[in-house]
Amino acid sequence: MPEQDNATDVFEVGDPLIEAVNRFLTPRPSPLTPRDEALLRQGMALDLACGLAASSWGEGPTVLLAHGWNSRRTHWGAFINALVDAGLRAVAVDAPAHGDSPGHQTNVFAYSQALVRVGGELGPLAGVIGHSFGAGAVAIALHRGLKADRAALISGPASLVSVIEAWGRHHYLAESEIPAFVRLVERQVGESIEALDITRLAAEMNHPVLVVHDQGDEDIPVEDGLAIAAAWPGARALITQRYGHRRILIAKEVLSEVVAFLK
Template structure:
C-alpha cells in the first residue's frame, strides 16, 4: 500500500505543473504545520525534574511554555529544540549544566510540546527566544538543535542577549532546506517558486536572509558547531558552511550519532558544558 509521501509525490507530479498555486499552498501548509509526538519515557522523567514556566509573549501573541531546570543559583542557559521536538529533550543536558552550576531554560517552540499554536518556522522560533529573553534574560549561552539553529542566529541578530551559542546539527542555508522539501514532494518548478514565495510571506523574509551565510557576518558571539558526519537529515557540509560564515565559530565533529541522538549523547553534552563553562571564565 503506498504511503502518504508517495501519494503526495504522485499527485504533485500530475497537478503541480497545472495548478502550481494550489500545490504550493498545500506544501506551505505541510512545511509550517508540525506534528506533536508522544514523548518517550526518558522525557517524561525530564518533565518531572523540571519546573514549568509560562512566558507571556505580550502584544496579544499569547504564551509559551518552558521548562526550567536547576536550582536557580547560577547563570542561565537558553535552549530551543528542532522541528517537532520538545523542551524535555534537553533533560540530559540540563542535568550536567546543573552540576556545573548553571540553570537551563528550555523552550517549547510555538506549535510544539506544551506551547499553543499550530504553525511554526524558524522566525517563529526566533521570536520565542526573544520573548524568553525579555522575561528571563540575559543568558550565558543559547543552544539550538536542527531548526533551532537558524532560529538562534536570527534571534541573536535581532538582539537576543546571550554570550555564546551552541549549534547542534543545524542547517546553514534555509534555501537548501526548502529545496530538499520541494524535491521530496515532487513539486514542479512553477509550484516550487510559488511555494518559496508563500513561505517568505508567512515568515516575513526571503529564505536567503535567514541563512547563516547572511546572518553570520553580523554575529559577534562565540559559537560551537557540533555535527555528526552520518547525519542524514542535515548534511555534514552544512556544519562546514556554518563555521565558514560565523566569524567566531569552531567545529566539533562527531560520528555515529545521526541527527537526533546528538542531543542526548554523553560526550556531546560534556563538550557543550565544558564550552559554556569556559566561556564564563574568559
C-alpha cells in the same frame, strides 16, 4: 516583502502548492512519554508572558535550550542533566506550535522572534543551545537582539532556501514548482528568506559560538555546519562521526564539549 511576492497572488486555497506550504509549516505532535513526564516533574514550570511552555532545572547562570522541528523541550534530557551537574540553570521552551505551546503552524523566523522575547524575560543568558530547526532560530535570534554570552549550534542548517527546496523535492513537487513553493513559504513567513540565510547572518556576528555537526547527519549535511563555522568570525567547530542528526544530543563527547564551552 520581496518583489516576487505579488506573483503568489495567483494561487488560491485548494491549490496543491498552497496545501504543500501548509504541510511544510505544520509540525507533527510529539506526545509526552513517561520519561518526558518524569523530567517535567523534576523541573519547575515557568509562566512566560510570551505564552510559550517552558520549564527550568537547576540553579546558577541560565542556559536557554531551543529544540528542533517535531520535538519538545523534554527531548533535551541529557543536556539538562549535564548542565545542572555543571552548576548551570537549564531553561527549555517548547517552540510555537510544538509540545505544550499554543499554535498550529510556525516557522523559523517566528521561533526566533519568540526566543528573543524569552531571552528578554529571563534576563541575560550565560548561553543558548539550539538543535536543527532550533539552531537556525537561535542564530537569527542572536542577530535580532537575543542577549547571550555564548551559543552552541547543533546540526543546524546553513541555508533556509536549501531546506525549503529539499522538503519540496522530498514531497514530490516538480522542479518547476520549487521556486513558487519557496516564495509561498516566504509570504507566510513574512520575511525575505534570503535575508534569513544563516551563513550571511553569521558573517555579521561576534558572539562566541561552537558549531557541532555529525559527518553522518541524515537530515542536514555536515557541509552546512562547516559553512556556518567558516562564515562566523572566531567560531569553533566540533565534527563528530557516528551520531547522526538525533543521537548527537545524547553523545557524551558532545555534552562535555558544549557544557565546557558554555562555562
